Amino acid sequence: MGTSRIAIVTSEVGAEADSDLRLIVEALHADGWTTEPVAWDAEDVAWETFDLAVIRSTWDYAERIGEFLAWVDTTARLTRLWNPASVVRWNSDKRxxxxxxxxxxxxVPTRFIEPGGRYREQDFGGDGGVVVKPAISAGALDTARYEPGRHAEAMRHARMLLDQGRVVMVQPYQxxxxxxxxxxxxxxxxxxxxxxxxxxxxxxxxxxxxxxxxxxxxxxxxxxxxxxxxxxxxxxxxxxxxxxxxxxxxxxxxxxxxxxxxxxLIEPNLFLADHPRGLERLVEAVATEARRAAT
Missing domain, CATH: 3.30.470.20 (ATP-grasp fold, B domain)
Known part of the structure; x- marks a missing residue:
């Protein structure tokens, strides 16, 4: 067990803001595993030297999606990546x-509008208002809700995102x-x-x-x-x-x-600080995968 190396994958912002990160690393150390936090975009990381890489707080991925998915595919060829690359790629786009x-x-009923796609102001109406956001986003990035009757404002938001080449999603506000x-x-x-x-x-x-x-x-x-x-x-x-x-x-x-x-399925906050049994369960799950990787 002690010879296995586990990377808990983070980012610059994640290393500063992820309250779960230290808890996870310390709990895995206490369980006997060689574990360290590693930024996904850090230079000169030998990912093949890790038996397991667990994505946790790559919280800038949505702003660098192409670069991040390339890293996912490359790293998955060098070590066991969790969650798996195919799941990460599927989950990275809210389609x-x-x-x-x-x-x-x-x-939640959702309409997606592709860059160059057709849409009308009426598409942004709803009895309870609508939410407009990009299909690739995290932490409510570039997201807003609009009250009923504010169709034009919602459409301007969508047009801004579409002009940036981003897919837009429109949902009724719950x-x-x-x-x-x-x-x-x-x-x-x-x-x-x-x-x-x-x-x-x-x-x-x-x-x-x-x-x-x-x-x-x-x-x-x-x-x-x-x-x-x-x-x-x-x-x-x-x-x-x-x-x-x-x-x-x-x-x-x-x-x-x-x-x-x-x-x-990529980098959710798991709220482990207030749920110590949840931390134990995560460590158990990671340890199980590390043992499989070592065999």
């Missing part, structure tokens, strides 16, 4: 929501998210813990890339229906096995039914 919907998973967004965390396909957090898009019509991505976090016990929805989303992941880690973000629709907002 995966279409795949979930095709598999019968209840998701008003009940103001009661709290649910985030269910899983390790190796098994539920670990959940949190509820306050709404992020609190001010309509404003793109605020400095907003707090997880406000007012509190422990949460999911309902049976929420658990079923999360498990259905995980079952729809195009992979032969369960992700090493996953976070399923849910909201309630107008009928108070849970719908998937996002399925986070």
């Amino acid at each position: 995966y929501l279409l795949d979930l919907a095709e598999r019968g998973v209840p998701v 008003r009940l998210v103001e009661e709290g967004e649910r985030a269910l965390v899983f390790f190796s396909g098994t539920f670990s813990h959940a949190i509820r957090k306050g709404p992020v898009l609190t001010e309509p019509g404003v793109i605020d890339n400095d907003r707090i991505p997880h406000p007012d976090v509190a422990p949460y016990r999911p309902t049976g229906e929420e658990m079923d929805t999360a498990l259905a989303a995980l079952a729809a992941v195009p992979s032969s096995g369960s992700p090493l880690f996953a976070r399923v973000d849910l909201a309630l629709d107008d009928s108070r039914k849970p719908v998937v907002m996002e399925l986070e």
